[in-house]
Amino acid sequence: MTELDPGVVVRPLTHADLPVLDRFERELFGAGAWSRASLAEELAGPGRWYVGGQDAATGELIGYAGLWFDEIDAQVMTIGTTAGHQRRGVGGALLAALLGRAREVGAAHVYLEVRVDNDPALRLYERAGFVRMGRRRGYYQPEDVDAWTMSLALDAPGTDDEWMSS
Numbered sequence: 001m002t003e004l005d006p007g008v009v010v011r012p013l014t015h016a017d018l019p020v021l022d023r024f025e026r027e028l029f030g031a032g033a034w035s036r037a038s039l040a041e042e043l044a045g046p047g048r049w050y051v052g053g054q055d056a057a058t059g060e061l062i063g064y065a066g067l068w069f070d071e072i073d074a075q076v077m078t079i080g081t082t083a084g085h086q087r088r089g090v091g092g093a094l095l096a097a098l099l100g101r102a103r104e105v106g107a108a109h110v111y112l113e114v115r116v117d118n119d120p121a122l123r124l125y126e127r128a129g130f131v132r133m134g135r136r137r138g139y140y141q142p143e144d145v146d147a148w149t150m151s152l153a154l155d156a157p158g159t160d161d162e163w164m165s166s
Ligand SMILES: CC(C)(COP(=O)(O)OP(=O)(O)OC[C@H]1O[C@@H](n2cnc3c(N)ncnc32)[C@H](O)[C@@H]1OP(=O)(O)O)[C@@H](O)C(=O)NCCC(=O)NCCS
Pocket: 028, 029, 078, 079, 080, 081, 082, 085, 086, 087, 088, 089, 090, 091, 092, 093, 113, 114, 115, 118, 119, 120, 121, 123, 124, 127
């Protein structure tokens, strides 16, 4: 477990966290939420690395994030902070943990998709150095909303490292 600046302890997620994650998914992603079965598959899937952010004071799980490494590149699978705890650095801490892991396993790039209308997430990712690559029409269903595909080259100088220490 690692304790980070905004009073968050980042720890691995396990099968026992599924009921809480299931609730978070519906709260944060609505119609686009993953089912509990999909979440369970993700937690146990090959190359996956899922972590939770626990409030250091209360022990309550307040965020979660997941990465997939395919032996070449990594993909941010999800990231979320519960409504009452947003905008205090939890998302940034979780993203920093994912990027740290991506570096550790030797990923060349990190990719992700994000809804084109998701300003908080876009700002979070751009602050970490991600750049927009292209737009995928109707990527999010059933809402039928486009996605930006974004990438971060981990060997590029002056990207997420500066951001993590700012
Ligand atoms: C995106 C999300 C994970 C950010 O989590 P967070 O814990 O609030 O993130 P942080 O506090 O670390 O904020 C990091 C940066 O994100 C941006 N940000 C966060 N909330 C924002 C908001 N409501 N409006 C605009 N920018 C916002 C800011 O740039 C912020 O940095 P700043 O506070 O220094 O300006 C959170 O809003 C969330 O869970 N959203 C719903 C789920 C989701 O859309 N996930 C992303 C899927 S691609």
